[in-house]
Amino acid sequence: MTSLTLLDADGALRAAELAEAPAFGKPRHPLSSRVAYAAAHVVPKAHADNTPGQPAEIDWDATLAFRHHVWSWGLGVADAMDTAQRNMGLDAAATRELISRSAAEAASVGGRLVVGVNTDHVDEEHIPLDRIIDAYKEQLHHAEDAGAGVVLMASRHLARAAQTADDYRRVYREVLAAASTPVVLHWLGTAFDPALAGYFGSDDTDAAAETLLQIIGSAGDTVQGVKMSLLDADAEIAVRRRLPESARMFTGDDFHYVGLIEGDPSTGSGQAGTYSDALLGAFSCLAPNASAAIQALDRGDVAAYREILAPTEPLSQQVFASPTYYYKTGVAFLSWLNGHQPAFQMVGGLHASRSLPHLSRIVELANTSGALERPELAAARWHSLLTLNGVDLANAPADATEVFA
Template sequence: MAEAMDTAQRGMGLDYPTARELIHRSAREARAVGGAICAGVATDQLPPGPATTDEIHKAYAEQLLDVQEAGAVPVLMCSRHLAATATSAGTYLDVYGRLLQETSTPVILHWLGPAFDPLLAGYWGGTDPSHAADTVLDLIAAHPGRVGGIKLSLLDEAFEVALRRKLPAGVRLYTGDDFNYPALIRGDDQGHSDALLGVLAAIAPPAAAALRALDSGALTAYTQILDPTVRLARHLFAAPTWFYKTGIAFLAWLSGHQDHFTMVAGAQSGRSPLHLAALARLADEAGLLPDVPLASARLRAWAITVGVAQ
């Protein structure tokens, strides 16, 4: 499980002091039940806009230490500051290389595509994903044992499989492809992607059942359970993709996991009422609403306030 990353409105209103508190609380909760989490490391304590590479490195290093002190596995998230400052692939290799030399535990790299954040276009030093992948592979090769995996969120199934096959032994590919996850997690005779997906927040019960089936080798059951969730996922992550968080919060409220539908910086308005109404129907069809009477009552009250015909 991952905490304090984009699902938690990181980069969309959640400030770093709050993210840090979230990481430490979540790590304590995980330890209390014998579990563990990974957590996002970014540069969002810096003011918006370009920064020097030394400032970016310092911000990353501060958050890396915080996450390690919390006992979580660090995920080196993409940095908007680095994307605005970098002039070549060498800039990325320099900043990340310094961090990897300093880390006391293996980290997970993060590659979030422009569909999720337009300010990250050209990350890793090139608009051509194949050239950017070369930079990532060079970075991993230069620091053996320091990278435990990479999370890839480009929504490109073929590209993910190709990169997965090029990774060194022991380095995992964590899929962030919320469109093609059933096939990527199932894998093929040359490997599979591990699941580190935003959509899991919306489909946790069937996803858990599907993964149990996969672990037991019941591939048909895995497919039958997980494939029907893709229709909901594609609606949830429809463009503008970065507002998928609004849909996740809406479903959490309808499901009774929280007592309000209010988000940081007013992001609950990021999706139209018609989009959310369709999402509720898809969730019901997929059996994702654990308390249907509660969900119905909340949906009726919400529909009245936003003017959606019932």
């Protein structure tokens, strides 16, 4: 029996049995019951200066191979989003190249792709609304020219400049008027980015939601959906019930996605507006599990959907634990454990943003939820990280180091 050595917060070591990888199969047909995007991360060159403030040097082979991994499971890729370290290490030049390269790769395999459009290439912290509109349009046109779908991300510039809800309505009206294809709006909560407090004109969720719904209602078919990342399931359900038929709710709630994607049993999960589609950083860690669960929904097997996906929610909650904006570390860590990148490295030095006990809990939950795609490799890599950080595996409980035998 192969064991995992786990590290508790008090430094104590304990053993856990290494589970086998689930026997999930890739879909033979496009997923149909839900639209699901995995918000993908970026892999830096391991030898690059991956320290805070340095330009991102991307390992394009590993980064793009990961996107093909997601597409191979029938999921779409949401790229150049906060999971890719927008505003946390991914500079403007790297963002533009990521969008261009990902769009080309998506076109080569018919993969579904949306990319983040923001104003973050502007260096000044404070700019007026007219410049915010122009900045949005510049990134919008780059994404459209590349052939990618668009997620209109929440802008820190707009959060600083807007004085009223009318300012948000004006900016979104003018930017959406410039879009040549339907876009997804993004409401990112302060757990993910404290600089976005009061977005859509209010700290009150209901008032902000009213402004968002007015923006969507005025845009007609230009808005194909909204991604809500508030970690508030009740708020998401309240908004999705009021969306026009032309707009989907894409859950960005990495704490409660199982029930939100399944839908509202009181009205029937097959009716528009009663369930959420998905655009999740968590699905970057869980592409096989997410695909298998949606395949089950496609068959009408809700019990199998829950059996597959429900065990992954505690893992996601650990990855996205407070401070939530460091969740990218857990995403890259699981990518490394599963063999999708050669080193546990992140641009901006963000791989150092979580403690060893936090990572140990991720390992434990990934093991029990079926999120380790190559368990033997994951165990070996995790144990090597413990050793590198001075953990004496000779003191581990019996049978906990068999992977090194």
